[in-house]
Amino acid sequence: MKVVIAGGGTGGHLFPGIALAEEVVTRHPSNDVLFVGTARGIEARVVPQSGFKLELIDVTGVKGRGLKGLIGGLLRLPAAVLRCMTILREYQADVVVGVGGYASFPMVFAGFLRGMPTAIQEQNALPGLTNRLLGKIARTVFISFDEAARFFPKDKVHNVGNPIRKALMENFLRPQEPHERFRILIFGGSQGAHAINVAAIDAARKLAPMRDKLEILHQTGAADREFTRKGYADAGVRAEVVEFIDDMSRAYATSNLVICRSGATTLSELTVCKKAAILVPFPYAADNHQEVNARSLVEKGAAVMIRQPELDGERLASEISSLMEDPSRLKKMERAAGLLGRPEAAKEIADVCVNLVYRGREQGAG
Numbered sequence: 518m519k520v521v522i523a524g525g526g527t528g529g530h531l532f533p534g535i536a537l538a539e540e541v542v543t544r545h546p547s548n549d550v551l552f553v554g555t556a557r558g559i560e561a562r563v564v565p566q567s568g569f570k571l572e573l574i575d576v577t578g579v580k581g582r583g584l585k586g587l588i589g590g591l592l593r594l595p596a597a598v599l600r601c602m603t604i605l606r607e608y609q610a611d612v613v614v615g616v617g618g619y620a621s622f623p624m625v626f627a628g629f630l631r632g633m634p635t636a637i638q639e640q641n642a643l644p645g646l647t648n649r650l651l652g653k654i655a656r657t658v659f660i661s662f663d664e665a666a667r668f669f670p671k672d673k674v675h676n677v678g679n680p681i682r683k684a685l686m687e688n689f690l691r692p693q694e695p696h697e698r699f700r701i702l703i704f705g706g707s708q709g710a711h712a713i714n715v716a717a718i719d720a721a722r723k724l725a726p727m728r729d730k731l732e733i734l735h736q737t738g739a740a741d742r743e744f745t746r747k748g749y750a751d752a753g754v755r756a757e758v759v760e761f762i763d764d765m766s767r768a769y770a771t772s773n774l775v776i777c778r779s780g781a782t783t784l785s786e787l788t789v790c791k792k793a794a795i796l797v798p799f800p801y802a803a804d805n806h807q808e809v810n811a812r813s814l815v816e817k818g819a820a821v822m823i824r825q826p827e828l829d830g831e832r833l834a835s836e837i838s839s840l841m842e843d844p845s846r847l848k849k850m851e852r853a854a855g856l857l858g859r860p861e862a863a864k865e866i867a868d869v870c871v872n873l874v875y876r877g878r879e880q881g882a883g
């Protein structure tokens with residue numbers, strides 16, 4: 518089976534695609550995956566690093582870019598669709614899966630025009646406009662939250678959860694490594710979060726009396742690394758500060774508490790890795806979907822939410838210290854998170870793709 522996985526831009530769209538690709542290629546030596554993305558997206562770096570093939574297409578977003586951006590984006594679209602049709606023909610793809618992000622639209626549309634099996638994978642509780650549109654033409658829609666089902670035709674929807682990368686799945690099987698200090702993993706989605714960085718440093722100053730019991734791994738994104746590193750050094754709190762964490766498996770495995778945004782892929786990882794979390798939804802995400810995502814964990818007792826307007830060092834430090842001092846509450850949150858985990862998502866999506874391909878071949882033969 519030859520699978521085209523289209524989309525990316527940010528980690529939240531790309532990493533479920535990588536997880537699906539890992540599942541597809543381990544199933545049979547003749548299986549193959551081709552990623553299609555854009556040069557500006559995270560896929561340009563991560564896909565080759567992960568050992569998969571990548572084709573780049575020229576396409577941009579149309580939403581929130583002003584009139585000029587809208588016209589430019591729309592004008593690029595026909596050429597992008599034609600290019601995608603050529604890629605599908607030359608690669609002899611059997612199925613297209615769109616994971617969201619700019620390349621997803623022209624590729625799923627091209628698959629539809631070629632009459633091939635197509636699917637989209639929506640990570641969020643509230644789907645974006647592009648996936649709502651693609652849901653009308655794709656043969657199958659994979660979702661991860663019940664709330665997303667109402668946006669798509671009922672007979673196409675499979676709620677299987679977000680696929681999680683293999684390294685993280687292995688982490689799920691691995692017992693927590695014992696360590697002396699309370700370890701906090703702080704990250705702001707795939708790009709870092711300034712508001713979290715600022716609040717974390719302020720919280721570190723307030724937590725200084727507990728500094729001997731504390732250890733932090735903090736991903737800042739490109740802009741804030743130096744300022745965050747200095748903030749921890751001034752507060753005297755032990756912290757490893759990095760722009761991006763390549764080994765998220767280790768980062769989760771070695772943490773007692775996670776502080777992060779509530780991007781859908783992150784939340785799926787927290788639940789599969791059974792991690793207690795303090796979630797700070799990104800308030801400017803389309804339709805405030807990160808808060809909707811976060812609520813699904815908070816309502817089940819798996820996480821605490823701090824909305825960004827209420828986020829400051831004081832509040833963050835108080836949530837951290839209350840969790841540090843209450844291991845049984847932390848355990849309960851971990852268990853609640855674990856109950857929400859969907860470790861089979863990649864397998865289930867691959868199964869459905871196999872069915873789509875065989876059904877397509879039978880129809881072609883019949």
Ligand SMILES: CC(=O)N[C@H]1[C@@H](OP(=O)(O)OP(=O)(O)OC[C@H]2O[C@@H](n3ccc(=O)[nH]c3=O)[C@H](O)[C@@H]2O)O[C@H](CO)[C@@H](O)[C@@H]1O
Nearest residue numbers: 527528529532640706707736761762765780781782783802
């Ligand atoms: C601002 C915005 O609209 N963000 C969206 C974007 O977020 P974003 O791309 O930030 O996505 P997520 O938080 O869902 O996922 C981040 C991914 O990056 C990985 N990671 C993160 C940091 C790091 O240093 N290393 C690393 O590998 C995480 O393990 C995870 O796999 O896509 C998500 C999935 O559609 C949406 O839910 C988010 O709302």
